[in-house]
Amino acid sequence: MLTVFYDCYTVLSKVYSEGAYLKQALTETPVEEKNRPLISKTCYGVLDNDAALSYFLSRLSAKNPKAAVRTVLKIAMYHIRYLHKRPYAVIDNAVELVKKLGKGGVSGYVNAVLRRFSEREIPLPEDPFERLCVQYSFPPFAVRRLIGEYGKERAEKIMAAKGGDSTLVFYDGDGEGYLSALRADYAKTPFENTFIVKNFLRNGDYDKGVYTFQNVGSAAICAAVEGGERLLDACAAPGGKSVSLSRKFREVVACELHEHRAGLIAAYAERMRRENIEIVVTDSAKPEKRFFGAVDAVLCDVPCSGFGVAFENPDIKRNKDENALKELVFLQRAILQNCARYVKEGGALYYSTCSFFGEENSDNVEDFLKNNPEFELCAADSPLEHETKKCGLQFLPDTAGGGFFFAKMRKKRLP
Numbered sequence: 001m002l003t004v005f006y007d008c009y010t011v012l013s014k015v016y017s018e019g020a021y022l023k024q025a026l027t028e029t030p031v032e033e034k035n036r037p038l039i040s041k042t043c044y045g046v047l048d049n050d051a052a053l054s055y056f057l058s059r060l061s062a063k064n065p066k067a068a069v070r071t072v073l074k075i076a077m078y079h080i081r082y083l084h085k086r087p088y089a090v091i092d093n094a095v096e097l098v099k100k101l102g103k104g105g106v107s108g109y110v111n112a113v114l115r116r117f118s119e120r121e122i123p124l125p126e127d128p129f130e131r132l133c134v135q136y137s138f139p140p141f142a143v144r145r146l147i148g149e150y151g152k153e154r155a156e157k158i159m160a161a162k163g164g165d166s167t168l169v170f171y172d173g174d175g176e177g178y179l180s181a182l183r184a185d186y187a188k189t190p191f192e193n194t195f196i197v198k199n200f201l202r203n204g205d206y207d208k209g210v211y212t213f214q215n216v217g218s219a220a221i222c223a224a225v226e227g228g229e230r231l232l233d234a235c236a237a238p239g240g241k242s243v244s245l246s247r248k249f250r251e252v253v254a255c256e257l258h259e260h261r262a263g264l265i266a267a268y269a270e271r272m273r274r275e276n277i278e279i280v281v282t283d284s285a286k287p288e289k290r291f292f293g294a295v296d297a298v299l300c301d302v303p304c305s306g307f308g309v310a311f312e313n314p315d316i317k318r319n320k321d322e323n324a325l326k327e328l329v330f331l332q333r334a335i336l337q338n339c340a341r342y343v344k345e346g347g348a349l350y351y352s353t354c355s356f357f358g359e360e361n362s363d364n365v366e367d368f369l370k371n372n373p374e375f376e377l378c379a380a381d382s383p384l385e386h387e388t389k390k391c392g393l394q395f396l397p398d399t400a401g402g403g404f405f406f407a408k409m410r411k412k413r414l415p
């Protein structure tokens with residue numbers, strides 16, 4: 001167990017002290033393969049509950065320990081409170097770890113803090129707003145917005161929603177037969193050959209393109225896009241929607257700002273054996289003349305706060321603030337405005353995010369329509385549970401497996 005704690009410490013130090021993203025830190029840190037599931041669960045769990053763990057620590061210790069000691073304490077507290085591990089073994093490991101890190105001088109302090117933590121349940125804050133921020137480790141600005149938009153009760157359900165199950169999509173063949181043969185615990189979704197599977201471990205068939213993973217909300221967005229000749233996907237990496245939609249369009253132009261991320265689209269398309277995808281490294285907020293009026297449909301799956309899938313990516317809850325949100329809204333509007341000129345008369349313009357904040361979603365579409373009367377909003381529907389907003393559909397994490405937004409517009413034909 002000391003090795004597991006040490007590896008978790010190494011990964012989390014990269015996140016806390018060097019600003020790395022968790023996924024990247026986990027990939028880059030060599031760990032014993034047999035320990036990887038527990039290391040991954042611990043690191044995700046610590047970050048997902050970061051504000052709560054900081055709060056517990058503040059109740060137990062008058063002094064604020066240095067970064068390395070804080071990280072060790074958070075790992076141990078997570079094991080005690082959330083994984084229900086035997087406290088004495090956890091405390092021993094935490095003490096051994098600080099010694100191994102050359103900080104034997106604080107071993108008595110670590111021992112005392114963790115003993116106090118294991119002996120009594122620290123109550124959450126009494127103030128209802130503070131309680132929500134701590135219990136779900138959501139930043140106050142996000143909690144305020146969620147309550148403002150969805151009410152207190154729904155906001156709590158949204159924050160409490162957890163991922164965990166995988167959604168598998170089979171492009172060809174009998175997905176249900178495949179999963180039955182594996183004796184997998186699966187449920188059908190409203191989408192073709194798309195299943196939610198419990199405790200699914202990726203196998204070699206993934207690399208052969210037998211199936212792929214796609215959040216059910218993303219599958220809902222792809223299902224709502226009407227097929228045609230040529231689609232431009234303005235923000236395409238890692239390629240989930242481009243690759244899926246390449247089955248509905250004769251040709252897909254997959255645009256991406258970052259070259260290294262464009263490589264992910266190429267790898268995805270190759271794995272799923274799709275050959276009708278042209279990858280273009282470009283800034284979709286800036287005009288590319290060759291695309292003016294040249295495509296039947298544009299999908300703007302814009303960079304967003306990502307709060308709708310924060311349960312999969314807990315960095316979001318720590319890294320995003322109000323200013324970051326404002327900057328994103330500015331970029332989202334610029335991408336939508338620019339890419340609208342690529343749509344042919346009569347063509348479709350789709351806008352989507354993995355967020356549940358109105359200002360990244362319906363507000364952006366409403367603003368766009370106000371400034372671009374040559375576009376009109378189209379009625380959209382989905383078999384996946386959603387709320388209908390003024391300008392689009394909102395999927396929410398507690399009922400739809402993630403917080404996604406989708407809007408469909410059409411460029412009017414000139415009389």
Ligand SMILES: C[S@@+](CC[C@H](N)C(=O)[O-])C[C@H]1O[C@@H](n2cnc3c(N)ncnc32)[C@H](O)[C@@H]1O
Pocket residue numbers: 218234235236237238239240241242255256257258261282283284285301302303304335
């Ligand atoms: C939400 S992700 C897209 C997910 C993708 N559509 C899928 O389904 O797999 C947004 C992507 O937009 C890219 N991006 C950010 N700014 C961009 C810009 N100005 N132009 C083009 N792509 C951009 C990001 O690098 C990121 O890969």
